[in-house]
Amino acid sequence: xxxxxxxxxxxxxxxxxxxxxxxxxxxxxxxxxxxxxxxxxxxxxxxxxxxxxxxxxxxxxxxxxxxxxxxxxxxxxxxxxxxxxxxxxxxxxxxxxxxxxxxxxxxxxxxxxxxxxxxxxxxxxxxxxxxxxxxxxxxxxxxxxxxxxxx
Amino acid sequence: xxxxxxxxxxxxxxxxxxxxxxxxxxxxxxxxxxxxxxxxxxxxxxxxx
Amino acid sequence: xxxxxxxxxxxxxxxxxxxxxxxxxxxxxxxxxxxxxxxxxxxxxxxxxxxxxxxxxxxxxxxxxxxxxxxxxxxxxxxxxxxxxxxxxxxxxxxxxxxxxxxxxxxxxxxxxxxxxxxxxxxxxxxxxxxxxxxxxxxxxxxxxxxxxxxxxxxxxxxxxxxxxxxxxxxxxxxxxxxxxxxxxxxxxxxxxxxxxxxxxxxxxxxxxxxxxxxxxxxxxxxxxxxxxxxxxxxxxxxxxxxxxxxxxxxxxxxxxxxxxxxxxxxxxxxxxxxxxxxxxxxxxxxxxxxxxxxxxxxxxxxxxxxxxxxxxxxxxxxxxxxxxxxxxxxxxxxxxxxxxxxxxxxxxxxxxxxxxxxxxxxxxxxxxxxxxxxxxxxxxxxxxxxxxxxxxxxxxxxxxxxxxxxxxxxxxxxxxxxxxxxxxxxxxxxxxxxxxxxxxxxxxxxxxxxxxxxxxxxxxxxxxxxxxxxxxxxxxxxxxxxxxxxxxxxxxxxxxxxxxxxxxxxxxxxxxxxxxxxxxxxxxxxxxxxxxxxxxxxxxxxxxxxxxxxxxxxxxxxxxxxxxxxxxxxxxxxxxxxxxxxxxxxxxxxxxxxxxxxxxxxxxxxxxxxxxxxxxxxxxxxxxxxxxxxxxxxxxxxxxxxxxxxxxxxxxxxxxxxxxxxxxxxxxxxx
Numbered sequence: 001x002x003x004x005x006x007x008x009x010x011x012x013x014x015x016x017x018x019x020x021x022x023x024x025x026x027x028x029x030x031x032x033x034x035x036x037x038x039x040x041x042x043x044x045x046x047x048x049x050x051x052x053x054x055x056x057x058x059x060x061x062x063x064x065x066x067x068x069x070x071x072x073x074x075x076x077x078x079x080x081x082x083x084x085x086x087x088x089x090x091x092x093x094x095x096x097x098x099x100x101x102x103x104x105x106x107x108x109x110x111x112x113x114x115x116x117x118x119x120x121x122x123x124x125x126x127x128x129x130x131x132x133x134x135x136x137x138x139x140x141x142x143x144x145x146x147x148x149x150x151x
Numbered sequence: 152x153x154x155x156x157x158x159x160x161x162x163x164x165x166x167x168x169x170x171x172x173x174x175x176x177x178x179x180x181x182x183x184x185x186x187x188x189x190x191x192x193x194x195x196x197x198x199x200x
Numbered sequence: 201x202x203x204x205x206x207x208x209x210x211x212x213x214x215x216x217x218x219x220x221x222x223x224x225x226x227x228x229x230x231x232x233x234x235x236x237x238x239x240x241x242x243x244x245x246x247x248x249x250x251x252x253x254x255x256x257x258x259x260x261x262x263x264x265x266x267x268x269x270x271x272x273x274x275x276x277x278x279x280x281x282x283x284x285x286x287x288x289x290x291x292x293x294x295x296x297x298x299x300x301x302x303x304x305x306x307x308x309x310x311x312x313x314x315x316x317x318x319x320x321x322x323x324x325x326x327x328x329x330x331x332x333x334x335x336x337x338x339x340x341x342x343x344x345x346x347x348x349x350x351x352x353x354x355x356x357x358x359x360x361x362x363x364x365x366x367x368x369x370x371x372x373x374x375x376x377x378x379x380x381x382x383x384x385x386x387x388x389x390x391x392x393x394x395x396x397x398x399x400x401x402x403x404x405x406x407x408x409x410x411x412x413x414x415x416x417x418x419x420x421x422x423x424x425x426x427x428x429x430x431x432x433x434x435x436x437x438x439x440x441x442x443x444x445x446x447x448x449x450x451x452x453x454x455x456x457x458x459x460x461x462x463x464x465x466x467x468x469x470x471x472x473x474x475x476x477x478x479x480x481x482x483x484x485x486x487x488x489x490x491x492x493x494x495x496x497x498x499x500x501x502x503x504x505x506x507x508x509x510x511x512x513x514x515x516x517x518x519x520x521x522x523x524x525x526x527x528x529x530x531x532x533x534x535x536x537x538x539x540x541x542x543x544x545x546x547x548x549x550x551x552x553x554x555x556x557x558x559x560x561x562x563x564x565x566x567x568x569x570x571x572x573x574x575x576x577x578x579x580x581x582x583x584x585x586x587x588x589x590x591x592x593x594x595x596x597x598x599x600x601x602x603x604x605x606x607x608x609x610x611x612x613x614x615x616x617x618x619x620x621x622x623x624x625x626x627x628x629x630x631x632x633x634x635x636x637x638x639x640x641x642x643x644x645x646x647x648x649x650x651x652x653x654x655x656x657x658x659x660x661x662x663x664x665x666x667x668x669x670x671x672x673x674x675x676x677x678x679x680x681x682x683x684x685x686x687x688x689x690x691x692x693x694x695x696x697x698x699x700x701x702x703x704x705x706x707x708x709x710x711x712x713x714x715x716x717x718x719x720x721x722x723x724x725x726x727x728x729x730x731x732x733x734x735x736x737x738x739x740x741x742x743x744x745x746x747x748x749x750x751x752x753x754x755x756x757x758x759x760x761x762x763x764x765x766x767x768x769x770x771x772x773x774x775x776x777x778x779x780x781x782x783x784x785x786x787x788x789x790x791x792x793x794x795x796x797x798x799x800x801x802x803x804x805x806x807x808x809x810x811x812x813x814x815x816x817x818x819x820x821x822x823x824x825x826x827x828x829x830x831x832x833x834x835x836x837x838x839x840x841x842x843x844x845x846x847x848x849x850x851x852x853x854x855x856x857x858x859x860x861x862x863x864x865x866x867x868x869x870x871x872x
Contacts (some may be wrong), residue, residue, distance in 0.1 A: 026486040037490035040497055069575075072568035080497055085508060088565065089558040092788070124478050125326070125590060127485070132587055134493050135580060154681075159686045165386060167302075169378045173339065178381070183388075190389040198678045 002097045003030060004058035011108040012055045012114055022123040033073055036100060040077055041134060046106040060095065063095045069142030074100045157197050164193050201341055201779055202808045206251070207283040212243035212258070212267040213838075213869040220244075220871050222810060223831025224287075230803050230829045233812045235836035236858050240700045241812040244570075244836075245784045248351050251297045251357075252337050253344045260311045264301040267866055269309060277302050277312065295337070345369075347725035349756050354785040357752035358695040367728035369759055370700055376693065383689040390682035396675045397666065405665040405672075415650050419846055420649045429636040429643075434727050440629045441733070447622050453611060455618075460607045467600045474593050481586045484579055491576035492583065498569050498576070505566045506560055514760045523550040621760040669776060700762070701728075707761050712754040715801045716747070730755065748793030753798060756781065757805030764807070780808035801831035815858040835872045838863035 007015065018031055020023050025031040039045055064070040078087045078096040081103075087096060115130045116123075168189050175182065207219040215632040223231045235241045242258065249255040256263070272278055282298040318336055319329050328338045338344040349360060349369055359365065371377055398409045493497070523546055530538050533612050538546065576682045666672040701724050709722035713734075721733045730751065732743075743751070763777050786802060787795040799822045802809060813822075837859040840847055859872070 013822050023482070024486070026483065030486045034490045034493075035406060037493045041493040046206060069491075069568055069572055072565055072572070075565050076494070076498070076501060076569065079504075085505075085562070088561050089555065090561065107598070113341065124482070125594075128481075128583065128587060131485070131492055133868075135495075135583070139253075154684075157681055158684045158688065161681055161689050165382050165685060166378070167691075169382050169385070173381075174380050175335070177728060183385070187385050187388045187392070190385055191392050194678050194681050195391075198674065198681055 002061065002094055003150070004060045005097060005104065006054040006058040006101055007035075008105050009053040009113065011105075014108070016054070016110055018050065018116070020069060024123055028059050029061075029067065030071065032059055032104050033064075033067075033070055035111050036077060036103040037107065038074065038110050038134075039103040039105075040080065042104050042110060044110070045081065045100065045102050046109070071151050073081035077103050084114045094123065161190075161194055161198055165190055174177075201286055201288045201554050201777065202286065203780055204285040205248060206244075206285075207294070208244075208247055209281040209283075210268040210278060211247055211280055211282055212262060212265065212433050213240045213266050213867065214243075215267050215868040218869075218871045220834055221832065222808065224808065225831045226341060226579060226807065228829055229806070231808075231809050231810045231832045231834065232818075232826070232830050233810065233834045233836060234818065234858050235812060235814065235869075236838060236860060237752055237814050239838035239860075241784050241814075244351070244812065245351060245353070245782065247282045248284070248782055249347060250299075251284045251295060252342065253347060254297060254314050254316070254348070255344075262313075263299060265355070265868075267868065269301075270306075270524040272303055273679045274303050278309070293318065293320045293341075313540055314500075327336050333446060342777070346779075349759060350779050351782045352784070354749065354783055357749055357756075360752045361748075361755050363728040363732050365862070366724065366755070370697075370704065370728070375527070376696060376700075377691055379696070381688055384691060386686035386689065388680050390686060392681055393675050397672050397679065400675070401665075401670060403443070405662065407664060408593075408662050412662060412847060415655050417656065419647055419650055419655070422643045422650075426640050426643045428649075430764055433584070433633050433640075433728050434725060435635050435729070435844060436633050438729060440633075440729060442628050443558075443622050443629070444598045447619065453635045454610060460604065460611070463600055463604050463607070467597065470593055470597050470600070474597075475591065477589050477593070479542045484582055488575050488579045490582075491572045492580050495573060495576045498573050498822065502566065502569050502573070505562060509566075521529035521556070523547075555755055559686050568799045575644065598611060632782030680844075701726075703765075704758055704762055707758040708754055711761075711801070711805075712750065713758050715754060715797050745791050746797075747792060749794065750798060751801070753805065757801075757829055760806045762826065778807055780810065782810040783812065784812040785817065786811055787813065792819070792821065795819065796825060799825035802826070835859050837861065837872050839866070839868050839870070841867055842866070 015028060015031060019026075019028055025034065064074070074096050075088055078092075080087065081099050086092070115126050117122045168186060170184065172178065172186060178186070202224055203222045204224060205219060205221045207217065208214045213733055223229065233241070233244065235244075243262070246255075246257045248587075249257060264278050274298070278301045280299045281296055283294065285292070287292050287293070288615050294316050295316065297314055297316045299314045301309045302312055317329075317332050319327060321327050330340070342350065346369055348365075352510075355803065371380070394413075398406060401409055402598060424676070487624075517844055526532060527538070527543065527546055527550070530541065531545075532538060550741070627754070658771055663676075668756050705722065705724045708724065708730075710719075712722050713719055719735050721731075721735050722732050732751070760779050763779060774806075786798060790798070795817070802811070803826070818851050835858065839861045841864055842862060845864060847860070
């Protein structure tokens, strides 16, 4: 039974730096969840990471269990990815974790490209602005939903 | 007076003597000696009693 | 002197024969040579100096073209040459200088010798060659002592306004050397006659002569001391005015400093405000910002799950437990017995039916998603507040930083010294000047004493004694003639020096103020120092790089102008001449303001101007100012063995590149 969420070795330094030096996230788990959400919001996932080089410091699933919404996030991602509600039937948790890992990996890639290397002089601002930009996209969709609803 | 004419002549001749050698960037001792001698002779020639 | 063309043979990076023609038009006197830094500009400048005067400004081993050297055998001699064609005083000259270099090994060359050939065509069409080749150019075309005024690198121009260079320039260009020599030689001639008198003197006359000689030598010493003191006093005065300007600036400086401190305090408090913003939102961003990113997907799935509930998929209308019970009982809800077919149907429904756990999980997920959505919205609001706050703070920080850096650079310029230090310096200077003045007064009175009393008496005695001796009279007469002629030249020199200085000052002032668009009082004083003062309050401005450049270029331009004026007037004593200007990087290291000022005026500095510019100096604004005066554009094309990436690596500051061909077989420069 899977006990930890892995992420690619190539992002090890970034993960450490984001928590320790730049102090953008309080815990590793929160950063991983954020990255998975980046991938989810971009509908992007890296299927090929099965054989990749994993970091030697994966995050224990227990830690995710203790979080308020973290397991729900994983469920959400799995549901969105498989488009099959039966993924939640309790017998597929292993696969949920594996799917989560893929989204984490892809999300880290995007984070590295768009937030981390942007300008490490003002990391917090960069992160804030990234979230702000992402949010604006959503808002325009909200509008669509309104208009659709009205129609 | 006579004197003034002599001086004027000397002034002009000295000018010509200098002009001939003006191409030299600097004048070494022997060249200078020659030139001064020319001037001395010039004055002597113009002040014969 | 006006250049028509330059031809190089295996010179520096120029392989084989390369030729360049210059613009000789009066309306468009400028020739621009476009070249990147490091591709041959300095060598080309050196080609002029080497061709004319045999002067090396680069290492001798850099002169022979590397490729040409590689093509000959060890022990063979390579001939390198520069040929200059120019017009001067109605003659067309072709000067060629040849350098012979022996190849000692694959990397070593030895310079053997140079020789020069000078040929000219005079106004009648006749060809001739002057007798003294070695000194002809220096004497008849362009004085070598002035070469640095007419061929130079923009960034070195400022040394040209040092007093020794100024005075030497004036002397050389005006042919004053001749007059100085005349004075010196007449002095020696006079001494000859004095000696004659001495030789024939007997007894008292000899004694008197000796006394006269010793007093005169003492007088000479005193005069030297007086003049040294005067020079020092004058330099001190200039220095004092500079310090006084600084003092005045210092009051401003103090207030600038306090404003700076205020700004820095504001900045510190803004930075701490920014930190607080960050801290307050860090937590919420860390835990929940992701909910904003995926809010649409959350919405979609809430809809999805509700949909499934509507359709009865969750919670299932049919429970697994119920079906198991029914199967166990072998009975349907309606009570009828289960046959094989019904059992199969029931089993398949059971398999599709969701378990309690599953149902709970889904229900929880739906609740959580709804919760996340709400949380996402509140994070979003918090983010709004955060962003607008940060933007506001950043704007204020940006403008503060601008103000701070402005003030800091002003303060840096002023070489901030404390007010009391500066006042002490002034007192020191005043004290020194005071003491030198006192000293000079003493010297002058000594010298007057000697002259008016002792010397005068001695000379009267001498006259008497000479008169007593007829033989001495002639020598005396000759001594007098030499003296008079010498005094004539002395006066002439003084008058000319004054006149040239004053004319130069006036042209220099006009040129300088025209370029700077200002109204400074500019003068070249007796000690040949350039003094620049503000007319309104007499303050000496502390010069920026740009101002120094303008000062030197104005000075050179005025020299050229004055030389031309005297040349045209065909004055007996003042040679003058028409000279061109060849400047490497006239705009280097200058801010756009000064670049513009100089480019507006550079065409008017001489009848012919050749400028070497790199692509980064050939800005649009420089181009706009100069284009109407440019008669010819020339491009140096550089071939390098490096690739573009390699080349840029070593030239990180190269924002613009002109004509360069990368990945070439070997390095060389071509003239296009």
